[in-house]
Amino acid sequence: MGLFSKKPPCPICGGKISWFLPSKIEGEYICDACYGKLDMDADKESKLTMQGFREYLAFYDQNQILKDRFVVSERIDFGLWDTKIIFDYQNKLFCMSKNPDKTVFEGRQLKSFTIREDSTPLFEGSSAGIRRYTSTVTERAMAMAPQIAQLAASKRMARTLDRLDDGKVNNSAPVQYFDIPEPFRAFNVELHFDHPYWTVLKCDMDGPRFDNTLPDVNNYLRAYQQSIEEMDKLVAALRTVAFSGAAEQSVGSGMGTLYTNMAPPADAIEEIKKYKALMEDGIISQQEFEAKKKQLLGI
Numbered sequence: 001m002g003l004f005s006k007k008p009p010c011p012i013c014g015g016k017i018s019w020f021l022p023s024k025i026e027g028e029y030i031c032d033a034c035y036g037k038l039d040m041d042a043d044k045e046s047k048l049t050m051q052g053f054r055e056y057l058a059f060y061d062q063n064q065i066l067k068d069r070f071v072v073s074e075r076i077d078f079g080l081w082d083t084k085i086i087f088d089y090q091n092k093l094f095c096m097s098k099n100p101d102k103t104v105f106e107g108r109q110l111k112s113f114t115i116r117e118d119s120t121p122l123f124e125g126s127s128a129g130i131r132r133y134t135s136t137v138t139e140r141a142m143a144m145a146p147q148i149a150q151l152a153a154s155k156r157m158a159r160t161l162d163r164l165d166d167g168k169v170n171n172s173a174p175v176q177y178f179d180i181p182e183p184f185r186a187f188n189v190e191l192h193f194d195h196p197y198w199t200v201l202k203c204d205m206d207g208p209r210f211d212n213t214l215p216d217v218n219n220y221l222r223a224y225q226q227s228i229e230e231m232d233k234l235v236a237a238l239r240t241v242a243f244s245g246a247a248e249q250s251v252g253s254g255m256g257t258l259y260t261n262m263a264p265p266a267d268a269i270e271e272i273k274k275y276k277a278l279m280e281d282g283i284i285s286q287q288e289f290e291a292k293k294k295q296l297l298g299i
């Protein structure tokens with residue numbers, strides 16, 4: 001007895017297989033040290049064969065050379081979950097970690113990237129250029145100012161009344177929670193690769209939040225500005241390692257661009273029909289009709 005649970009050694013390195021929940025590839029147990037080297041798209045990992053794993057390990061050894069060479073020039077922090085991207089400008093490398101201990105990418109392996117505020121584009125970049133869209137977050141936050149000021153005032157009033165009542169803060173007073181949603185939840189960053197083991201890497205950075213005890217639009221906008229500076233830093237870093245020749249271009253809002261690509265709204269068409277009738281009746285001139293048509297179509 002005693003040997004019945006003994007597993008064969010790791011087929012890759014001959015090392016010991018973990019007794020606790022060992023990892024498997026194609027039904028064969030792999031030691032933790034070998035399995036720990038895996039860093040690839042989840043769908044590629046799920047289809048990995050033993051032969052594919054051996055090929056990956058050759059790639060891993062090659063990548064070790066880039067890890068050893070890596071000198072951190074820039075570090076972008078994604079906050080909450082401690083996600084970081086580090087860049088090496090000299091060697092045009094980057095890595096999604098705080099140290100070059102995961103797959104190190106060469107800038108030329110990056111095909112494109114996008115940064116969105118929820119689903120609205122903020123940046124799009126590739127060798128063809130970097131597009132920066134106008135964000136509407138600032139104006140949307142500012143439009144909320146009266147609502148927020150009103151809530152803050154009613155909270156102050158409630159607190160004052162509370163103190164007048166018995167001279168102490170009364171915890172039984174109804175609490176007003178601030179539950180107005182922020183203009184957007186998160187910056188969604190997507191990196192698209194031309195790479196044997198990576199197609200896309202996605203990471204989020206939470207957008208700023210209102211303080212729900214004392215919401216303030218100016219505080220929100222200051223926090224937002226800081227996040228935008230971090231995104232600018234990220235775009236500049238990606239451009240340095242991957243698209244150094246690419247020109248930056250400011251375009252309208254991401255929403256606006258999507259909108260102008262679509263058919264004009266139905267009511268604009270209806271309006272044009274009305275003006276056309278006026279022209280046909282001789283009430284307005286052809287020139288006046290053309291001008292109105294262009295205005296309604298936004299062209």
Ligand SMILES: [Zn+2]
Pocket residue numbers: 010011012013014015030031032033034035
């Ligand atoms: Zn092993």
